[in-house]
Amino acid sequence: MDIPLTSDRTCIFDAVGVGLGPFNLSTAALLEPVKKLNTRFFEREKEFQWHPGLLFPDATIQVSFLKDLVTLADPQSRYSFLSFLFANRRLYRFINANFTRVSRVEFNQYFRWVANRLPNLEFGQEVHSISVEDESFIVCTSRGQVRARNIVLGTGLQPTVPECAVDFMNAKTQRTLLHASKYLHREPRTSGMRVVVVGGGQTGAEIVQHLLSNPDKAPKTLFWVSKRSNFLPLDESPFTNELFTPNYSDYFYGLSAQDRVSLLAEQKFASDGISNSLLERIYQLLYQAEFLNGSGRCCSLYPRCDLVGITPSIQDGWILTLRDGFNCVVTTIEADVVIFATGSMYKPLPALSPIMDLLARGEHGFIVQDDYSIQWDGPPSLKIYIQNGAKQWRGVADPNLSLIAWRSAKIINSLAAECIYDIAESNSVFDFTRTVDTQRSQENDDKSDGYFSQTELSAAGGLRRRHVSARSPA
Ligand SMILES: Cc1cc2nc3c(=O)[nH]c(=O)nc-3n(C[C@H](O)[C@H](O)[C@H](O)COP(=O)(O)OP(=O)(O)OC[C@H]3O[C@@H](n4cnc5c(N)ncnc54)[C@H](O)[C@@H]3O)c2cc1C
Incomplete structure (x- = not known):
């Protein structure tokens, strides 16, 4: 849909999304019923395509189809993969086909179906610069400029x-x-x-x-x-798949930098290996x-x-x-x-250069807060959220489809400053508690020695930390 860009100073979007891959598409789909937020998303390509240079006819997605754009945050959403199958009159055929994994071609069809139903996506518009003026962001695209209170970056990784x-x-x-x-x-x-x-x-x-x-x-x-x-091979065993859950993501976020780096290296094949069926086929x-x-x-x-x-x-x-x-x-x-x-790896978007000096960066990239906003020295009422750029904070699930609905919900709760989506803690197989020497834990928050804080979500998706009280070993 073509909506004219405006330089009208009174028109300010609550959020502007940059890039429309699956991650920002998920955010846009979950934002659609949230009428109190006025948002717009820009994509430089002319239409939605999911990694078209690698869209082999026989390639399959590496996750369950339930990890679609919305289901894990809102199972009743009309933008789910099952809604897509139903709307296209192929639900029975899909069941009977009994695929072990869904084709990437079909997931791309699903993504495109969602993209065609959302009113606030604009294709063929590259975002060239993001700056700050009079307590709002100015987002310049190839066709003009808009103002926004928040930015949601979803520009993917660079080869x-x-x-x-x-x-x-x-x-x-x-x-x-x-x-x-x-x-x-x-x-x-x-x-x-x-x-x-x-x-x-x-x-x-x-x-x-x-x-x-x-x-x-x-x-x-x-x-x-x-x-x-x-x-x-890719490790797809059940306990490894637990790394792709909200609880684990929050647990990982609460670890020391040193522990996060070493865990990421140890967990490489949870996300970067080759699927077993493909290895067998090649052999x-x-x-x-x-x-x-x-x-x-x-x-x-x-x-x-x-x-x-x-x-x-x-x-x-x-x-x-x-x-x-x-x-x-x-x-x-x-x-x-x-x-x-x-x-591929995350590289800061060149469009951020006017405000780059204001964005907090560490050894491994931007410093990302619990709500996925980047810590910065700009006006505190304005936020820049980042998708697919926080692996060092959130673990191996960050570039994966598994948590996209949950992460989008977390961002939306933060944008709305209320609990639009109830993503309070879900059940985990792990008990993230150990016997803790409380005094030592308080003196030394370096979790690399095995003492750590447990993290828990507030109703609005914010993170509170609390030290686990000492308990006797069973
Ligand atoms: C071939 C392939 C298969 C994958 N399969 C799976 C899988 O099965 N399961 C899984 O969990 N993960 C998978 N992944 C990993 C991940 O889910 C995908 O990479 C996913 O596409 C990432 O989504 P994204 O939205 O972050 O980025 P992308 O899909 O890369 O989309 C980013 C978009 O931003 C646009 N953009 C960039 N800069 C600008 C700008 N300045 N202005 C406007 N638009 C801009 C780009 O044109 C692009 O369309 C796969 C990755 C690849 C490469």
């Missing part, structure tokens, strides 16, 4: 590539040296070519599977390189090629190898230098096409 490749990536090399996020857009020519996929996570695995299972894409040689010691494709259909060994696997150098070759290709992480042996391989499935 990262190995340092040695950065200088070679430009418009001329975009189909031979590319980040995976652009894979389906750029359509690199892989058939009969020497192809290297760098990165041993889910995205690298999806690209390898795509190359192995589509005869018209089949490379002459395929190398799959990963820093990891093996092609490792089977390799087996079929080698022993059943006469293609021979069609893929060279290089786990625990670091890409340490890349240079152009004389035949318009690339020479890659790999170092084995076990024995430091250096190998070179030649490639026509190199695809980096090397992840």
Whole structure:
């Protein structure tokens, strides 16, 4: 919907959202029934698409479909995945299809269905700058400017590539040296070519599977390189899934910085591994090629190898230098096409530069408060909330779909300064209590020694801390 931008000083939105991926779309969907808040969301792309460069037809979501935009904060919302199936007359068919996991294509259809129903989303408008004037934010987009009391950032993560490749990536090399996020857009020519996929996570695995299972894409040689010691699975076991719950997120938030950093490293494969079904599929494709259909060994696997150098070759290709992480042996391989499935990370939005000096930052990024607002030195009545930029505060669930409805509800409660969504503590399998020496705990709030405060939510989604009183071991 096209709503004219205004420079009218009396018109101030309660909140302006920047970016419309699933995270801000969830916030917009849960805001829709909240008539007391006047909000607007801007997205630079012309329409909603969920990571279209990686929208493989057979890719599935890695979480339950109940972790949709709204259900876990409001199971009665009309923007749930089940409402989408019902409205599209495919609920019975969906049940009978009995998918173990929902297709990413179908979740994208669902997201687009929600986006088309919300009145306050504007596509094709990049936010260029966010500044402060007269106790309000001024948000400048490609089409004008608006004023707002709060900002909700939902601009996602930025692709990262190995340092040695950065200088070679430009418009001329975009189909031979590319980040995976652009894979389906750029359509690199892989058939009969020497192809290297760098990165041993889910995205690298999806690209390898795509190359192995589509005869018209089949490379002459395929190398799959990963820093990891093996092609490792995602840990989807029940106790690990507990890390993706509100209780755990709040518990994690209450830990010391040191504990949060070490837990994040320990919990990497709760979110960054390859789904087991995909690992099995790739293994089977390799087996079929080698022993059943006469293609021979069609893929060279290089786990625990670091890409340490890349240079152009004389035949318009690339020479890659790999170092084995076990024995430091250096190998070179030649490639026509190199695809980096090397992840993404949060980078501060350039549009924030007019106010960047006011935003509190620590070693690992912005200092994010319990309600997901960034601590800052601007007017206290104005807040900037951040989605997908608080992993160091909130743990492995931060970039994941699991907590999006809960986080949106928390942000909305904070925007409204009342409990619009009841997200008070839910049941957890863990008992986040230990025997605590209260006196020592009060003297030393460094939780790295095993003494810690328990966190609990106030009704409006705010965080209170209390020290757990000493109790006798059972
Ligand atoms: C291929 C893939 C599959 C995934 N699958 C799963 C899964 O199954 N389960 C799971 O839990 N997680 C999954 N994730 C992780 C996560 O859920 C997704 O990355 C999710 O899309 C993150 O949502 P987001 O809204 O933060 O960012 P994005 O989806 O990246 O959206 C950000 C949006 O902001 C816009 N934007 C950026 N800057 C501006 C600006 N200045 N002005 C206006 N608009 C701007 C961008 O154009 C973009 O549309 C997946 C990630 C990827 C890459």
